[in-house]
Amino acid sequence: MKIICIGRNYANHAKELNNPLPEKPVFFLKPETSLLQRNKPFYYPEFSNDIHYETELVFKISRNRSYIQEKFASKYYSEVALGIDFTARDIQKECKAKGLPWEIAKGFDNSAPISEFIPLDSLKNKDAIEFHLEKNGEKVQIGISTDMIFSIDKVISYVSQFITLKMGDIIYTGTPEGVGPVKIGDRLTGFIEDREMFNFLVK
Numbered sequence: 619m620k621i622i623c624i625g626r627n628y629a630n631h632a633k634e635l636n637n638p639l640p641e642k643p644v645f646f647l648k649p650e651t652s653l654l655q656r657n658k659p660f661y662y663p664e665f666s667n668d669i670h671y672e673t674e675l676v677f678k679i680s681r682n683r684s685y686i687q688e689k690f691a692s693k694y695y696s697e698v699a700l701g702i703d704f705t706a707r708d709i710q711k712e713c714k715a716k717g718l719p720w721e722i723a724k725g726f727d728n729s730a731p732i733s734e735f736i737p738l739d740s741l742k743n744k745d746a747i748e749f750h751l752e753k754n755g756e757k758v759q760i761g762i763s764t765d766m767i768f769s770i771d772k773v774i775s776y777v778s779q780f781i782t783l784k785m786g787d788i789i790y791t792g793t794p795e796g797v798g799p800v801k802i803g804d805r806l807t808g809f810i811e812d813r814e815m816f817n818f819l820v821k
């Protein structure tokens with residue numbers, strides 16, 4: 619099972635980090651050990667002092683295929699979840715400054731909390747999926763899937779040119795603006811539409 623993450627897929631988020639807008643989807647991988655499920659607490663790692671949340675819609679691949687045409691991409695997923703791409707921002711900045719890969723800042727253990735998957739057909743509007751994150755009861759991120767620079771269909775088509783997608787692979791589709799740090803004691807609660815998807819503590 620692969621965890622494929624799309625970077626810089628919301629224009630306002632790219633701007634808040636002073637990153638240029640991509641012309642093609644930017645993607646990287648997280649290992650399976652980064653998954654954090656069933657509302658288990660996230661334990662703040664000792665190697666970083668600046669862990670940031672990035673809330674994202676996550677889609678699950680339902681069929682095996684490479685070189686998927688965009689017009690057929692919708693046949694390869696039917697479920698969505700909500701996840702967080704935790705990022706060790708201090709380590710990421712250090713790696714970028716040295717021109718080094720920065721998977722170490724993204725792929726560490728438990729860096730990918732994720733909710734249960736729900737059918738897309740259960741949503742009020744599966745073509746414009748609304749989601750948000752609350753930190754300690756305050757909304758800190760609000761997103762809608764129509765604001766993605768590259769839709770999930772475009773992402774699937776593009777990624778499948780390089781990597782064969784298999785049943786059970788999941789795709790984190792990027793985060794809207796409003797990312798920020800967490801600290802021990804914070805509670806993070808994520809919603810798709812008005813449905814609570816995850817609720818866990820930072821310890």
